[in-house]
Amino acid sequence: MSRTVVVIGGGVIGAACAYYLRLRGWQVTVLEAHRFGAGCSHANCGFVCPSHVLPLASPGVLREGLLSLLRPTGPLRIAPRFDPNLWSWLWQFARRCHRSLMIHAGGAIQPLLQSSRRLFDQLLTTESLNADWQARGMLFVFSTPRAMAHYAHTDALLRKEFALAAKPLTSSELHTLEPALRPGLAGAWFYDTDAHLKPDLFMRALETRLIDRGVRVVENSPVIGFQSEKRRITAAITPDASFSADSFVLATGSWSSRFSKYLGVRLPIQPGKGYSITFSRPAVCPRYPLIFEEHRVAITPFTNSYRIGSTMEFAGYDDTLNRRRLAYLTNSAAAYLREPPNQTVLEEWYGWRPMTPDGVPVIDRSLIYPNLYVAAGHNMLGLSMAPATGKLIAELLTNTAPHLDPTPYRLDRFSR
Numbered sequence: 001m002s003r004t005v006v007v008i009g010g011g012v013i014g015a016a017c018a019y020y021l022r023l024r025g026w027q028v029t030v031l032e033a034h035r036f037g038a039g040c041s042h043a044n045c046g047f048v049c050p051s052h053v054l055p056l057a058s059p060g061v062l063r064e065g066l067l068s069l070l071r072p073t074g075p076l077r078i079a080p081r082f083d084p085n086l087w088s089w090l091w092q093f094a095r096r097c098h099r100s101l102m103i104h105a106g107g108a109i110q111p112l113l114q115s116s117r118r119l120f121d122q123l124l125t126t127e128s129l130n131a132d133w134q135a136r137g138m139l140f141v142f143s144t145p146r147a148m149a150h151y152a153h154t155d156a157l158l159r160k161e162f163a164l165a166a167k168p169l170t171s172s173e174l175h176t177l178e179p180a181l182r183p184g185l186a187g188a189w190f191y192d193t194d195a196h197l198k199p200d201l202f203m204r205a206l207e208t209r210l211i212d213r214g215v216r217v218v219e220n221s222p223v224i225g226f227q228s229e230k231r232r233i234t235a236a237i238t239p240d241a242s243f244s245a246d247s248f249v250l251a252t253g254s255w256s257s258r259f260s261k262y263l264g265v266r267l268p269i270q271p272g273k274g275y276s277i278t279f280s281r282p283a284v285c286p287r288y289p290l291i292f293e294e295h296r297v298a299i300t301p302f303t304n305s306y307r308i309g310s311t312m313e314f315a316g317y318d319d320t321l322n323r324r325r326l327a328y329l330t331n332s333a334a335a336y337l338r339e340p341p342n343q344t345v346l347e348e349w350y351g352w353r354p355m356t357p358d359g360v361p362v363i364d365r366s367l368i369y370p371n372l373y374v375a376a377g378h379n380m381l382g383l384s385m386a387p388a389t390g391k392l393i394a395e396l397l398t399n400t401a402p403h404l405d406p407t408p409y410r411l412d413r414f415s416r
Contacts, residue, residue, distance in 0.1 A: 003027065004245040005397065006236050008223045010036035012199070012383050013375050014251035015206050016390025018215050019123075021249075024394050028215045029243055031236060033222035033255075037203030040253055040351035040382060043276050045300045045309040046199045047289060048120055048384050050113040051138060051191035053162050054154075055105040055359025056379065057096040075296035075328065079315035085257075086314060089270045092357035101358070103161050108360045108408030110162055112385040115404055117193065119387035127209045131202035132302050135195035138289045139178060139188045140166070141336060147294050148186040155189060166191050180286040182338055196289045198302050199383060218243075223252075226262055226372070233262070233372045247371045247397055254317075254352040256362075256376035264367025265415045269377050271317055271352035275325045276309030278347040282339040295332035305346055308333045312353075321350060353380050361385065363392050363409035373397065374411060 003026050007018045010032030018028045030036070078086075096105070124133050142148035148168075158164040166189035174188045175181060211217060227235040227242065235242040250259055254271035285306055290299040300307045308329045313322065326348060334340040356362070356377040366372040375393050378385050388404060395402040 003247070005029070005247045005249060006031060006243050006245040007249045007251055008236060009251035009253060010217065010219070011039050011041040011251065011253055012037075012203065012386045013253065013378060013389055014249070015041075015203065015210065016386040017249050017251055017375055017393045018210055018390075019206065020387075020390040020394035021397065022210065022213050022215050024398050026394075026397070028210075029245065030210070030215060030217045031221045031223055031238065031243060032217065032219050033252075035219055036207050036217055037200065040274075040353055041203055042200050042351065043278060043307070043309075043347060043349035044199055044274065044351060044383060045276065045289070045298045045307060046196045046202075046302075046383065047138070047298070047300070048117055048195045048197065049138060049191075049381070050110070050117050050193040050384075051164065051166070052381060052384065053106045053110045053113060053158065053164060055096075055102060055109060056355075057093050057105065057357065057359055058102045059097060059099050062094060062097050075311050077311075077313045077315070077325070079313070079318065081316065083316065085268075086270060086316075089268050089355075089357055092268060096358050105359045106162060109381070110164075111404045112361070112388045113381065115388035115391070116385050117195070119391065120195070123387055127205075129202065129205040129209065131205055132198040133195065134197070136288055137190055137192040138194035138196075138291065139169075139174070139190055140291050140293050141174070141181065141188045142186045143292075143294055143335065145186045148188075151189055151293065164193070178286060178288055178290070180284045180338055181290075181336055185336065194289065196300055228369060231369060233369045247373065249393055249397075250372065250374040251376060253376060253378075253382070254354040256354060256374065262366060262369060262372060263374060263411060265411060267362065267374070267376070267411075268357055268414055270314060270355045272355040272380070273313035273315055273318070273350055274309065274353055274380070275311050275313075275322070275329060275350045276307050276347075277326055277329055277341070277345060278305050278307045278349070279341055279343040279345060281305055282343050284339050286337070290336070292332060292336055295335070297329055297332040299333060299337075308341060317352065321348060325350075354382070355379050361389065361409055362411050363389055363396075363406060364411040365396065367412060367415075
């Protein structure tokens with residue numbers, strides 16, 4: 001008997017859910033409010049990064065954040081406004097900035113990252129997806145000896161708690177490995193676990209495979225509510241039509257909290273606005289993905305371009321392109337790169353990351369509608385966690401043994 005499911009959201013999480021559900025025989029419809037693969041899945045930095053196991057909520061981040069707020073061009077900005085939901089979120093976030101809670105959250109984040117890293121290898125090979133995939137690792141680069149030495153404490157913690165080790169590189173070793181960087185930098189820590197791809201290429205290729213496999217993709221169809229009967233969702237409602245199914249998956253990223261009344265608990269997800277600029281390749285282009293930890297800025301090299309991205313802006317759903325944020329990216333990158341970012345600009349972009357206070361996503365069923373599931377709140381790691389999330393959702397819907405323990409991603413943790 002055919003089982004039908006509607007996946008709400010055509011970003012990378014929704015796409016992964018649709019893919020793994022279709023592999024298990026479900027008839028899948030994807031409803032996307034705008035274009036498939038748009039939003040935060042379009043022009044992020046493309047990292048597939050098991051190295052990013054620690055959540056944003058960590059000891060010292062509050063002090064660092066407050067200092068950043070005093071600098072208008074710093075990596076963090078909170079737009080002044082009356083927003084009780086934001087201040088409630090910030091309070092919950094602040095309460096989690098402790099070592100034990102950080103390690104606990106990392107214990108939930110790591111399985112998704114590690115599983116997804118393996119699944120990406122399978123997915124890209126099995127489906128022959130052209131996504132500019134490169135598995136070279138990642139460099140955390142430091143400009144000062146003090147910052148380089150300070151990261152040794154993080155490395156020690158990651159080794160002890162997560163068996164995740166980085167290789168330290170001296171200034172000369174770094175310059176030999178990555179000549180696109182300026183000489184004289186303090187050094188770097190190298191993670192060979194990581195990889196990267198070009199997100200828009202990946203999403204286009206995956207959409208093609210989904211359609212080839214019989215998945216129906218409906219664009220420009222925002223879901224505005226649900227029909228229900230006897231504690232079951234019967235249809236997803238858009239302005240133009242209703243879509244009936246046996247089950248429903250809510251994968252709407254930073255917009256997911258708007259559906260809290262269907263979940264039985266207020267979903268504390270805030271839109272954390274990130275930016276990127278994509279340039280044509282310079283004569284000397286980085287070979288490795290780079291993170292400049294002191295500035296919270298990242299570089300991703302692609303075959304025909306490279307991207308500078310990051311920053312965090314809590315400004316609600318403000319849809320303006322903040323030129324100060326973009327200038328911060330280019331100015332920060334210029335302090336590290338041999339060739340400053342003055343090449344042809346191919347794209348300027350922003351996206352709203354779905355931020356939870358504890359840094360852990362929600363992958364669970366509704367507390368009041370057993371056939372409604374949610375896969376949201378992946379913070380800055382949606383791409384990195386997508387395949388494992390999609391596979392876990394498919395396992396939950398088919399009542400099969402999950403390949404990961406789903407307990408850390410429970411929805412009811414926010415009701416305690």
